[in-house]
Amino acid sequence: MRESDVVVVGGGIVGLATAHELAVNRGRSVTVLEKETTWAAHQTGHNSGVIHAGLYYKPGSLKARMCVTGNAAMVRFAREHGIPHEVGGKLVVAITADEVPRLQVLADRAAANGVPARMIDAAEAREYEPEVACVRALRVESTGIIDYGRVCQVLADRLVDHGAQLRGGSPALAIRNSSTGIEVATPTGVVRGKVLVNCAGLQADRVARLAGRRPAARIVPFRGEYYELRPEARGLVRGLVYPVPDPALPFLGVHLTRGIDGSVHAGPNAVLALRREGYRWRDVSVTDILDTATFPGTWKLARKYARTGVDEVLRSLSRARFAASLARLAPRIQPDDIVRAGAGVRAQAMLPDGSLVDDFLFELAPRQVHVLNAPSPAATSSLQIGEHIAEKVVDQLL
Structure with a gap:
């Protein structure tokens, strides 16, 4: 060669x-x-197929700059090569009044990053998503979906x-x-x-x-598990609906995503994977577990997010808990409306002090x-x- x-x-x-x-x-x-x-x-x-807009990331960071320009580049590439995609926007919803200030922070960050987004009231949000529950929402126009x-x-x-x-x-x-x-x-x-x-x-x-x-x-693997809405329940979601992220937590929280094939995915949660390519609880690697367990940062992270970690595991094991998280976004979603879909594993880099890169x-x-x-x-x-x-x-x- x-x-x-x-x-x-x-x-x-x-x-x-x-x-x-x-x-x-x-x-x-x-x-x-x-x-x-x-x-x-x-x-x-194994991801959700979202073309992200770039509103979540610290202004000036590589993620912020590359996501905003990458969004436009990905859409151009899809058009040039006939790859199915849609740019239908999304809603980030404040479900309670105390989430509105955090939503405004997100709107300010979107503006700093050059992401087209605007605050809307609950009535306008329901024009986009009739089943959504919120007091305010951020409408993000440049979010899309694609088959990566x-x-x-x-x-x-x-x-x-x-x-x-x-x-x-x-x-x-x-x-x-x-x-x-x-x-x-x-x-x-x-x-x-x-x-x-x-x-x-x-x-x-x-x-x-x-x-x-x-x-x-060190790469520490987090598994994100998805459900999807049964075909008869897909009408509860038209596009993409996200919660306001909790700044104290490292991930975005479960959300609803209508994919390019019309299916509606719900999730992901975030649990520590027992294998780097472990898409199920029964996927276990002793080598990978030891690699994670012997890294000092793992235990520091675990202490910081112990309660959150327990909640994520319980949600992983309970369809009712998972459905309850989704019902915060769209109250008509019931446990019988969702079935397990696939899972993905996030390759998250962690530093020895327990902070996630x-x-x-x-x-x-x-x-x-x-x-x-x-x-x-x-x-x-x-x-x-x-x-x-x-x-x-x-x-x-x-």
Whole structure:
């Protein structure tokens, strides 16, 4: 196999978008290694398919900048390549009066980030979502929905058309650095390149260690479980309905999302996964549990969010509890209206002090670029992340 300019480890949307930027837009030779036999097998293929607007993120952060520009880039890409998508907007709803100040903070942040959003009253909110319960709402116009798995397939097809080497079933077993490049050992042989790009998601910290790095952050997997509304109950939700996020908690809370196929997903909750790719309670890895349990930050986080963690586990185990959370948004939703759907696992980077890395995190080394934190809104931002990484790679190739 010929040597490539760049070897990308990871065939999710960030890895494929990065490879696409390098191979298609910049004419570089690229090899993509993916341990599964399909693309977008983990985070990308298990998310809710939302094209996020960018209102939640700290102004000036990488997430804020890349999500807003990435939203527009993703919509353009979908239009150019015939990928089904809709930009129908969403509602973030304040259910009680004490949530209104937090909703206003979110509106101010949207304005700072350049996100088109406006405050509306309960009557106008019901024009968008007749079943919603709220006292005020934030209408966000640029939120959309898409099939990210389809996006990945288009990216992969275009990569093949431009001469990239795409190798599924090829986990990185070892990585060796040399004075002129890197060598990645796989089950079918050694792949050589000038620069390594690590987009391994749930395995990103481990790949970084294979490459000789000592990343400060550890990937801690959180499983997000979804229900969906039964077909006869789908009329209770027209589009996307979100609660006002609690600033004391790290995740957004359960919400309602009408997908591109017309189904309505509800969730996700957030429970610690017992395996990095553990989509069910029975998916257990002793290695992964030890990796999480021996990291000092895990216990510090657990102490901080002990009560919340218990509530999330109880909601995971009880359809009635899950339905009650949804009924805060749309009171007519009953336990019999929902059935279990899939689950996703979020690759969340954590620091030793127990804090969750809030922004995208990239680590550079000679002939290496490591993506150590790229959870949501990474799918929305993927084309922009690919550009960002490509700039770092080109600098390494000079």
